[in-house]
Amino acid sequence: MGLDGSPESLAAARWASGEARRRKLTLRLLHAWPLLAPEPTRVPAEIDQNYCAKRIMHNAQAELQARHPDLSIIGNLVADDAQNALLQAASESEMLVLGSRGLELVESTDAIVRIDATTICGSDLHIQRGDLPEVKPGTILGHEAVGDVVEVGRGVHTLRPGDQVIVSSVSACGHCPLCRDGMYGQCRDGGGWILGNLVNGTQAEFVRGPFADSSTYRRPSSLALDDAVLLAELLPTAYEVGVRNGHVSPGDTVVVVGAGPVGLAAVIIARLYSPRRIIAVDLSPSRLEAAARLGADSAEVPGRLIADLAEGPGADVAIEAAGDPDSFVLCTRVVRAGGHIANIGMHGKPATLHLEALWPKNITISTGQVDTSSTPWLLDLVTLGRLPISPLVTHTFSLDRMQDAYDVFSHGTDTGALKVVLRRE
Numbered sequence: 001m002g003l004d005g006s007p008e009s010l011a012a013a014r015w016a017s018g019e020a021r022r023r024k025l026t027l028r029l030l031h032a033w034p035l036l037a038p039e040p041t042r043v044p045a046e047i048d049q050n051y052c053a054k055r056i057m058h059n060a061q062a063e064l065q066a067r068h069p070d071l072s073i074i075g076n077l078v079a080d081d082a083q084n085a086l087l088q089a090a091s092e093s094e095m096l097v098l099g100s101r102g103l104e105l106v107e108s109t110d111a112i113v114r115i116d117a118t119t120i121c122g123s124d125l126h127i128q129r130g131d132l133p134e135v136k137p138g139t140i141l142g143h144e145a146v147g148d149v150v151e152v153g154r155g156v157h158t159l160r161p162g163d164q165v166i167v168s169s170v171s172a173c174g175h176c177p178l179c180r181d182g183m184y185g186q187c188r189d190g191g192g193w194i195l196g197n198l199v200n201g202t203q204a205e206f207v208r209g210p211f212a213d214s215s216t217y218r219r220p221s222s223l224a225l226d227d228a229v230l231l232a233e234l235l236p237t238a239y240e241v242g243v244r245n246g247h248v249s250p251g252d253t254v255v256v257v258g259a260g261p262v263g264l265a266a267v268i269i270a271r272l273y274s275p276r277r278i279i280a281v282d283l284s285p286s287r288l289e290a291a292a293r294l295g296a297d298s299a300e301v302p303g304r305l306i307a308d309l310a311e312g313p314g315a316d317v318a319i320e321a322a323g324d325p326d327s328f329v330l331c332t333r334v335v336r337a338g339g340h341i342a343n344i345g346m347h348g349k350p351a352t353l354h355l356e357a358l359w360p361k362n363i364t365i366s367t368g369q370v371d372t373s374s375t376p377w378l379l380d381l382v383t384l385g386r387l388p389i390s391p392l393v394t395h396t397f398s399l400d401r402m403q404d405a406y407d408v409f410s411h412g413t414d415t416g417a418l419k420v421v422l423r424r425e
C-alpha cells in the first residue's frame, strides 16, 4: 500500500503495522463483530474512513457524537444492531476502529485502488430500504469509482501501480462462459455485481477490486473525473439495459418512466438514435425540469399525455428507470403492440404483469443486470464529446462528507440532486 504522508495513509500504516492491534482496540464490524477489546482503552477518538463499516446509519452518528463530542465518524452503518453495538462500544472505550478486510489483496487477480471519486446509486438506496437482504450489515457500499491503482496481485497483467482507472460496478472473471459471452453481470466464477453488495465497495478511501484486469478501464487524461465516474455503471446501465435492450431506433417514440440519473442518462443516450420523441415521466417536478433541460421533448407526470398515448398509438419503447411497481405497470400500459419494454429498475417488491391485457400485444419485455461490456464504446463517445453527460453531476462532496452526500442524494427530488460525486480532496 502506498504511503503519501497524509493523515489517512498514516492511519492506514498504523493499522497495518499492528499498532492498533497491540492497543487491543475494540471493534471489528464486517464479518465477525462486535469483538470488544478485552481491556477498555482510552485513546484518541477517531474512526478512519478506511476502517469504517459503512453506510446507511440513520441517527447513530448523531447520537454517538452527542455522547462523545471528540469522536469523529466517517461513513455509516447498515443495521440497527450494528448501530447499537457501536453505541455500546463507544460508551465503553471511547474509540472505535472498525476493521476492513477490503484493503488487502485477497486473490492474485485483485488490485487495490485508492479512490479519487465515487458516487451513490439508487441501488444503494434500495439496500438502505432492505430490498437486498443479501447485503450484510457493515458492508462498505458503493460500486462506482475512479482512482489510482496502488497495488496489484501476481495474476494482474495489464495494470500497474500509478495507473488511473475506472472501477466498473461489475467484476468480470473474464473466462467463464457468460463472461466470454459479454454477460459480465452474470459471471459464474465469483464476479457479477459484487462490489458494495457481496464484498466491500467503493465508498471508502481504498477499494479491493476483484478481477482487476477485466473489471477496470484506463481513464484517458482528457476525460474529466466526474464524467469518468459515470462510466463505472450509470452510462452502461442506461445504454445496455435501457436503450439497447429496448431496441430504440430512428423515428421511435420513447417513454422513459423515472427521471433519476439512470432515466436521464437513458434520455441522453437515446438521442443518439434520432428518435421521433422522448417523453420523460416522473412524479417529481424537479426531476421533470431536469429531464426537459437534458433533452426530453416532453416531461410529464403520469397524466393526460400518457393516457392519450396509451389509448392511441402507444410508445415504441417504454424504459422503466424507477424501480417501482406502478412505474412498471405504466410502461405496460403505454407500450404499443409489437413494442419493447426495457426494465432497468431494481424491484424490491412484486410488480403486476397484466397478461390478461398484454397477451395479444406482441410486446417484448427485457430486464437485467448491467454487464458494463459497453464501457469502452461509451468511454470513447464521452471522450469525443458526443454524449453531454456533465449536467448529470449536480453536487460534489469530499469523501469525508459521505453522510451529507447521502442526505442530499436520497432527497434528490427536493434537493435537485442527480448524481453526487465524492472526491478525495
Ligand SMILES: NC(=O)c1ccc[n+]([C@@H]2O[C@H](COP(=O)([O-])OP(=O)(O)OC[C@H]3O[C@@H](n4cnc5c(N)ncnc54)[C@H](O)[C@@H]3O)[C@@H](O)[C@H]2O)c1
Pocket: 121, 122, 123, 124, 126, 233, 237, 241, 257, 258, 259, 260, 261, 262, 263, 281, 282, 283, 284, 287, 302, 321, 322, 323, 324, 325, 326, 327, 343, 344, 345, 346, 347, 368, 369, 370, 412, 413
Ligand atoms: N439494472 C441495473 O443493472 C441497474 C443499475 C443501476 C441502477 N439500477 C436501478 O435503476 C433505478 C433508477 O436509478 P436512479 O439512480 O436513477 O434512482 P432514483 O431513485 O434517483 O430515480 C428514480 C426516479 O423514479 C421516480 N419514480 C418513482 N416511482 C415512480 C412512478 N411510479 N412513476 C414515475 N416516476 C417514478 C422517482 O421520482 C425518481 O425521480 C433504480 O431502481 C436503481 O436501483 C439498475
Ligand SMILES: [Zn+2]
Pocket: 121, 122, 123, 124, 143, 169, 233
Ligand atoms: Zn448502481
Ligand SMILES: [Zn+2]
Pocket: 172, 173, 174, 175, 176, 177, 178, 179, 180, 186, 187, 188, 189, 190, 191
Ligand atoms: Zn465470469
